[in-house]
Amino acid sequence: MKNRWLAAYAAFAYLFLHVPLLVLTVFSFNASRFTHWEGFSLKWYAVLLEDHRLIEAALNSILIAVAATALATVIGTIAAYGIWKRSAPVLEGSLYTGLVTPEIVTGVSLLALFQGLFHYFNFRLGLHTVILAHVTFSIAYVVIVIQARLKTMDKSLEEAAMDLGATEFGAFRKVTLPVLMPGVIAAALLAFTISFDDYVITSLVSGVDTETLPMVIYTMARKGVSPAVNAMSALIVIGVGALIVAAEKLQQQHT
Amino acid sequence: MNHVLEVRAVSKSFGANHAVRDVSLNVERGELFALLGPSGCGKTTVLRMIAGFETPDRGDVLLDGKQIAQLKPYERNVSTVFQNYALFPHLTARQNIEFGLRHKGNAIGDLAARTQKVLELVQMLGKEERFPARLSGGEKQRIALARSLAIEPDLLLLDEPLSALDPKLRKRVRGELKDLQRRVGITFIIVTHDQEEAMAMADRVALMNKGILEQMGTPEAIYLRPKTRFVASFLGSVNWRGEYGVRPEVVRISPTAPRNGARSHRAQIHSSLFLGNCFHVEARLEDGTALTAEIPRQDQTYLPGENVHVWWHPDDEIHLPAAS
Numbered sequence A: 001m002k003n004r005w006l007a008a009y010a011a012f013a014y015l016f017l018h019v020p021l022l023v024l025t026v027f028s029f030n031a032s033r034f035t036h037w038e039g040f041s042l043k044w045y046a047v048l049l050e051d052h053r054l055i056e057a058a059l060n061s062i063l064i065a066v067a068a069t070a071l072a073t074v075i076g077t078i079a080a081y082g083i084w085k086r087s088a089p090v091l092e093g094s095l096y097t098g099l100v101t102p103e104i105v106t107g108v109s110l111l112a113l114f115q116g117l118f119h120y121f122n123f124r125l126g127l128h129t130v131i132l133a134h135v136t137f138s139i140a141y142v143v144i145v146i147q148a149r150l151k152t153m154d155k156s157l158e159e160a161a162m163d164l165g166a167t168e169f170g171a172f173r174k175v176t177l178p179v180l181m182p183g184v185i186a187a188a189l190l191a192f193t194i195s196f197d198d199y200v201i202t203s204l205v206s207g208v209d210t211e212t213l214p215m216v217i218y219t220m221a222r223k224g225v226s227p228a229v230n231a232m233s234a235l236i237v238i239g240v241g242a243l244i245v246a247a248e249k250l251q252q253q254h255t
Numbered sequence B: 001m002n003h004v005l006e007v008r009a010v011s012k013s014f015g016a017n018h019a020v021r022d023v024s025l026n027v028e029r030g031e032l033f034a035l036l037g038p039s040g041c042g043k044t045t046v047l048r049m050i051a052g053f054e055t056p057d058r059g060d061v062l063l064d065g066k067q068i069a070q071l072k073p074y075e076r077n078v079s080t081v082f083q084n085y086a087l088f089p090h091l092t093a094r095q096n097i098e099f100g101l102r103h104k105g106n107a108i109g110d111l112a113a114r115t116q117k118v119l120e121l122v123q124m125l126g127k128e129e130r131f132p133a134r135l136s137g138g139e140k141q142r143i144a145l146a147r148s149l150a151i152e153p154d155l156l157l158l159d160e161p162l163s164a165l166d167p168k169l170r171k172r173v174r175g176e177l178k179d180l181q182r183r184v185g186i187t188f189i190i191v192t193h194d195q196e197e198a199m200a201m202a203d204r205v206a207l208m209n210k211g212i213l214e215q216m217g218t219p220e221a222i223y224l225r226p227k228t229r230f231v232a233s234f235l236g237s238v239n240w241r242g243e244y245g246v247r248p249e250v251v252r253i254s255p256t257a258p259r260n261g262a263r264s265h266r267a268q269i270h271s272s273l274f275l276g277n278c279f280h281v282e283a284r285l286e287d288g289t290a291l292t293a294e295i296p297r298q299d300q301t302y303l304p305g306e307n308v309h310v311w312w313h314p315d316d317e318i319h320l321p322a323a324s
């Protein structure tokens, strides 16, 4: 009896999470531009291919997310490892502060920093500042995910590796890192998602020439959502879904 | 000089906590040596200094006569079997064993043969392709042992190797481990807080208390000729009677006074428990002191309230000053 309720609850929660995505995907194939079904059509995908602004924004978003994820994952993993090896309360605390600071505050302060710096160096706002900003705020998420994994890791594993002849670096590379890998992948996925859909900070530090997908969609949505946006979103959902499935497959190889 | 390991006046503090103070040990080649003592006395710290995970504040550690106190763990030919085994979870049992061979053992050539040999030694052939998560506690321990044995260390360190096993298994593994040590001929140092375990397995025992070494010797020597009251009491029970003590198993009980020069006292039986292999008798002496005796099953049984004589041979008395 209890189990049946639990199953029903789980099913409901699952639907709640995924029905919107499903609806979105279905309507991206709708012949009509309105929310009643008129028949299957790929015309919004054709419209999407013609929309250079949307395509460029999507490419920007992907580029930013990939670069920021790579940097934040490397830096965050090393930071979490360092904090685990020798406790660093100040560093740890400052990371958590980053998490609870409102985005608008982070955005404005980053903007002030960049403008201050660019006063002395010949730089302008653009893709690179967006990437830097994204690295800044996703590091904390990476650290937290990796820390959770480290907490379950046996401290004597590295000692065992050195006992068997590995150097400190060898122990990290051959034992710690592989054991942490599921956490690293999870952290990277999280960083990617956070970067990909950030609006507030991005719009503040992107300057005048750079647009990301959330910025474009936000502007378009005010004039009513074009089904081309649905089509783009459906592609993103499929892309991210594929990434997650691939990551799961990778992790399962070890256990 | 046949000492494979010499520890000379080693000390280690953690902050204000003097975990190990002036401990000196010598371990002979090929012996099974036990480091025994109550919880928190510094056994693990000594072991970790021998393995290279801690550096002593003072003192020397010599392996084969060479100073190793400052060397990294990967620079000394010593291996540890960790209390929780510390098997690498992302590697199979075989890969765990090969890890050490690739890094420390200079046997890349006959990797497969060496792995096969140690798997056979610990009777784990057929399970080598499993990941640690799919091994039982006992099997994990065997793989951890195999992994350490594979690199053929001068010294194998085992921290509480039996404590994670269930009590039934413990006695069996105790025998197997000793057997294995004899066959491979590698020097073992075993850390334990169980005196019975240490006595049953070890050629020699070092007993520690509160960071210092109390006594080192064969199990018989330290049991029969303890140097301090702590040693005497830790290895077995003692009835302390002022300046000396007697162990319960040397106390005899008879209805009449013995005529053999033994030290004899009138007493009354307080309680008598049948323990299978012996009787555990509590007697109250005329002077009001209590005395515990363990008497063989073949002896006459006594009932509470009975008046008897308790006696022992003066040779069996342990003479040690009280406060020490």
Ligand SMILES: Nc1ncnc2c1ncn2[C@@H]1O[C@H](COP(=O)(O)OP(=O)(O)OP(=O)(O)O)[C@@H](O)[C@H]1O
Binding pocket: B014, B017, B018, B019, B037, B038, B039, B040, B041, B042, B043, B044, B045, B046, B193
């Ligand atoms: N890394 C450390 N930092 C601080 N104190 C420590 C550390 N390692 C050990 N100690 C302290 O040193 C003392 C000896 O510890 P050790 O682990 O060597 O004892 P032990 O004899 O192995 O005990 P047990 O039988 O409980 O394992 C203890 O008081 C312990 O709290």
Ligand SMILES: [Mg+2]
Binding pocket: B043, B044, B045
């Ligand atoms: Mg210990």
